[in-house]
Amino acid sequence: MNNNQTARRMQRVRPSPTATISDNVRALEAAGKTVINLGEGELDFATPAAISYAGIEAIVQHQTKYTAVAGTAALKAAIAAKFTRDNQLQFQPEEIIAxxxxxxxxxxxxLATLDAGQxxxxxxxxxxSYPDMVTLAEGEPVIVACEEQHGWKLQPDQLAAALTPETRWLILNxxxxxxGAIYTGQELRALAAVLYDHPQVLIMxxxxxxxxxxxxxxFTTFAAAAPHLAERTLTVNGVSKSHAMTGWRLGYAAGPRWLIAAMQILQSQSTSNPSSISQAAAVAALNQPANFLAGWIEKLDQRRRCVLTMINSVDGLSASAPQGAFYVFANCQRIIGRITPDGEKLQDDKALAAWLLADAQVAVLQGSAFGTPGYLRIAYAVDDTALDVACRQLKTSFARLRPV
Ligand SMILES: Cc1ncc(COP(=O)(O)O)c(C=O)c1O
Known part of the structure; x- marks a missing residue:
């Protein structure tokens, strides 16, 4: 054995494609290029000031020590109140973990629930990240291809066909x-009806x-749509996207006691509590009215339209308007196979994304990274000027491609 040989489990995990694209962008920037990164899953907005000040206040007040592993009592109370207010769900502190x-x-x-092969x-x-997380935990990802014509949503018959006695989880995002697809309450209830007869299956x-x-x-979350399955549902949320707090690293989950307790044991032997400072900031985030949100949505909506206009102006690209989040998932199947000015044939979505990075100096992600080849994910959470420039550069580059 070489001393630099990693464990066998490392063969089951790939670097995150989103992290890889960001590394590529940084490398190009270091080489003096100006790249616009539409690959990142992160809002460009600043964390609202009152939330940041709550973090500063926590430092000044010496709230800088270990806390309970699953989060402070104040944070758990704020999380419980959020679930009651926004989702009509009631949770006790033992049913919540940050x-x-x-x-x-x-x-x-x-990690807490999957045995090998489940x-x-x-x-x-x-x-x-879902498939790699599952394989790292020795589970087996069962990928079910959803269709654009179904709004990219899992259909009840597809779920029924995918379920086996070995199924442990269904993930719904x-x-x-x-x-950006959003499940309606009715759609969630139809999926719940299929899951009802499979009591070993947990829902995330x-x-x-x-x-x-x-x-x-x-918005309806699964546990609210299907209260009879709440005992096997883990509801995961966080402040990363809702409050532009990706760097604070604060998420939370609520579900059955046995599962939360198991997750807490794992956390107690790895990272312990999330940062005490981030917890204090999250208390402010969850307890204060989100007055900034309407302005953010308005801005994101304008950007969404800007990207859709660009896509509709390019022969060979198409996309439906996303219902939420900040990504357009564009069909590029008719562009694959086209020839670059250098005579290179773009064989797949990955080659197309790589060429766009080099030619348009705009980073986007290939659909195959998300299990759906033939698409590009364009994240529009960058400032308006950068997005405008990126769209123009993308359009120019697409026009430079020749059909076969
Ligand atoms: C669907 C989904 N779930 C979870 C996360 C992770 O969020 P966090 O920053 O709270 O770890 C992301 C981040 O990109 C995401 O896109």
Whole structure:
């Protein structure tokens, strides 16, 4: 054995494509290029000042020590109040855990519950991290391809066909990354009806983009739509996207006591409590009215339209308007196979994304990273001027491609 040989489990995990694209962008910038990054899953807005000041106040008040592993009593109370206010869900403190981002909680939930070979149903297109988290926890991702004509949403018959005695979890992400799709209460109830006869299956509702919705679309989380399945539902959320706090690393989850207790044990032996400073800021975020939100949605909506206009002006690209989040998932199947000015044939969406980075100096992500080849994910959470320039540069580059 070499001394630099990693564990076998490392063969089951790939670097996150979103982190890879950001690394590529940084490398190009270091080489003097100006790149506009439409690959990042992060709002460009500043964390609202009152929230940041709550973090500063926590430092000044010496709230800089270990806290309870699953979060302070004040934070758990704020999380419980949020669930009551926004989702009509009631949770006791033992049914709530805060962690260093929703990502950690999702990972720990899988690690705490999956035995080797147990299956997790992941509707595609999916958030890039789900399959790797499942395989790291020795589970088996079962990818179910959702269709654009169904609004990218899992259909009850698809769910019924994917369920087996080995199924342990179904993941539902609404509003979804990368498509922005939002499940209605009725759609969730139809999925719940299928799950009813499979009592071994847990449901993970990843609601991280909850408030980022357009056209006044309502939001229902799975546990509220199907209260009879609440005992096997883990509702995951956080302040990363709702309050532009990605760097604070603060997520939370609520569900059955046994599951929260198991996740807490894992957390107690790895990272312990999330940052005490971030917890104090999250208390402010959850307890204060989100007055900034309407302005954010208005801005994101303008940007959404800007990207859709660009897409509609390019022969070979198409996309439906996302219902939430801040990504357009554009069909580029008719562009794949076209020839660059250098004579290179763009064989797939990955080659197209790589060429756009080089030619337009705009970073976007290939749909295959989300389990759905033939698409591009364009994140529009960058400032208006940058987005304008990026759209113009993308359009120019697309026009430079020749059909076969
Ligand atoms: C669908 C989805 N879930 C969870 C996360 C992770 O959020 P956090 O920053 O709270 O770890 C992301 C981040 O991009 C996401 O897109």
């Amino acid at each position: 962690g260093s981002g929703a990502k950690q909680l999702i990972f720990n939930a899988f 299956q997790v149903i992941i509707p595609a297109p999916y958030w890039v 609404s509003p979804g990354n990368p498509t 509702a990843d609601d991280i983009y909850e408030p980022l919705r357009y056209d006044q679309l309502p």
